[in-house]
Amino acid sequence: MNSLREIIESSPSVRHLALANEATTNEPQPLAPARWDWSHVRRVLVVRLRSIGDTVLTTPSMFALRRFLPQVQIDILLEDWVAPLLEGSELVDSVITIPRASKAARARIARELRAMHYDVVYNLHGGTTATLFARATGAKHRVGFAHYQYARLHNHVAPSSQEIWRRPILHSVEQQLALIGWTGVPVTDRPATRLAVNEVALQSVAEKLRLAGFEDFQNGPFAVIHPTAAFATKQWAVENFARVAEELTARGLTPVAIVSQKESAAIDLLTKESAACVFGLNDLSLPEVTALASRARLFVGNDSGIAHIAAAAGALCVVIFGSSNVAHWRPWSMKPNEVVREELACQPCHGYFCAEFEKPECILRVPVERVVGAIDRVLRDLN
Numbered sequence: 012m013n014s015l016r017e018i019i020e021s022s023p024s025v026r027h028l029a030l031a032n033e034a035t036t037n038e039p040q041p042l043a044p045a046r047w048d049w050s051h052v053r054r055v056l057v058v059r060l061r062s063i064g065d066t067v068l069t070t071p072s073m074f075a076l077r078r079f080l081p082q083v084q085i086d087i088l089l090e091d092w093v094a095p096l097l098e099g100s101e102l103v104d105s106v107i108t109i110p111r112a113s114k115a116a117r118a119r120i121a122r123e124l125r126a127m128h129y130d131v132v133y134n135l136h137g138g139t140t141a142t143l144f145a146r147a148t149g150a151k152h153r154v155g156f157a158h159y160q161y162a163r164l165h166n167h168v169a170p171s172s173q174e175i176w177r178r179p180i181l182h183s184v185e186q187q188l189a190l191i192g193w194t195g196v197p198v199t200d201r202p203a204t205r206l207a208v209n210e211v212a213l214q215s216v217a218e219k220l221r222l223a224g225f226e227d228f229q230n231g232p233f234a235v236i237h238p239t240a241a242f243a244t245k246q247w248a249v250e251n252f253a254r255v256a257e258e259l260t261a262r263g264l265t266p267v268a269i270v271s272q273k274e275s276a277a278i279d280l281l282t283k284e285s286a287a288c289v290f291g292l293n294d295l296s297l298p299e300v301t302a303l304a305s306r307a308r309l310f311v312g313n314d315s316g317i318a319h320i321a322a323a324a325g326a327l328c329v330v331i332f333g334s335s336n337v338a339h340w341r342p343w344s345m346k347p348n349e350v351v352r353e354e355l356a357c358q359p360c361h362g363y364f365c366a367e368f369e370k371p372e373c374i375l376r377v378p379v380e381r382v383v384g385a386i387d388r389v390l391r392d393l394n
Contacts, residue, residue, distance in 0.1 A: 063316025
């Protein structure tokens with residue numbers, strides 16, 4: 012089991028306990044003095060490449076920047092396939108996108124970034140591509156961590172996030188907030204993740220559910236099930252989700268399962284194995300996933316980017332963990348949420364494959380009863 016310290020440090024829902032001895036005021040504070048005169052800053056760029064979860068977990072940093080700089084232009088650079096997550100967000104003025112595999116497009120975008128004349132650029136990714144983009148902007152203030160491979164391309168190099176926060180265990184959100192807070196931006200309240208809900212996406216989801224046979228999207232209580240994951244080490248058995256669907260139905264919640272089109276077989280198996288009536292969707296856009304989660308009473312799924320979307324949209328969450336570091340990747344939400352895992356000595360690991368067993372026992376050993384117990388506690392906590 013997690014220690015009390017680990018639970019406090021990894022969950023924003025109890026962050027007031029961790030901060031009780033750190034702050035003498037209710038107002039959020041920076042983590043270090045300002046490193047330049049913020050009154051001269053007019054344009055800020057945040058570079059955050061890679062996945063769905065990474066993008067969602069950046070939103071607390073974007074919120075902190077927007078709160079601190081309400082009149083400043085704040086842009087973010089994302090990969091094109093995840094950029095729709097921030098459609099309609101009040102946290103950013105512009106979402107700049109890069110294709111996943113186009114050197115010509117990346118060269119063009121680098122030139123366009125330089126023409127924007129950014130004053131401050133935060134590199135929240137640290138990979139080679141992100142660092143080269145940060146350098147290409149020519150911004151007066153380029154901020155990155157000292158452990159980045161090409162840290163010298165930044166002119167403000169921060170110590171480790173653990174050193175900044177003065178704590179050994181940090182969530183991914185806190186790691187990113189550390190870089191922001193190190194430059195004088197107030198972040199000690201550790202804001203929750205948040206995503207905008209698109210009215211068009213809401214209407215689209217309602218229509219897709221109607222066509223699937225679920226007529227009461229707006230008013231009927233339902234739970235979202237996400238039964239798939241990127242790796243086998245994060246994939247709880249679909250048959251187990253079938254049992255969960257039955258338990259949700261017994262509690263008055265209609266199960267709505269979502270997967271990508273290439274994962275449609277998982278919904279077929281889920282509906283076949285469950286005695287409950289499960290409505291399945293395999294064609295939702297990222298804004299539609301956000302819209303669906305914003306209306307859901309509960310989310311139950313594997314450790315994935317979709318789980319982070321659900322938390323940011325305001326759903327109660329029960330997330331089944333396997334190989335991942337719970338303290339680093341658990342849902343970052345003020346709403347009731349629980350992580351369920353079967354603790355093994357080999358956890359956490361890289362997660363690409365299981366190096367200890369023939370099959371990933373960390374995720375496969377999680378019993379249905381423990382997940383159902385977590386569902387009941389989360390629903391009770393809401394009341």
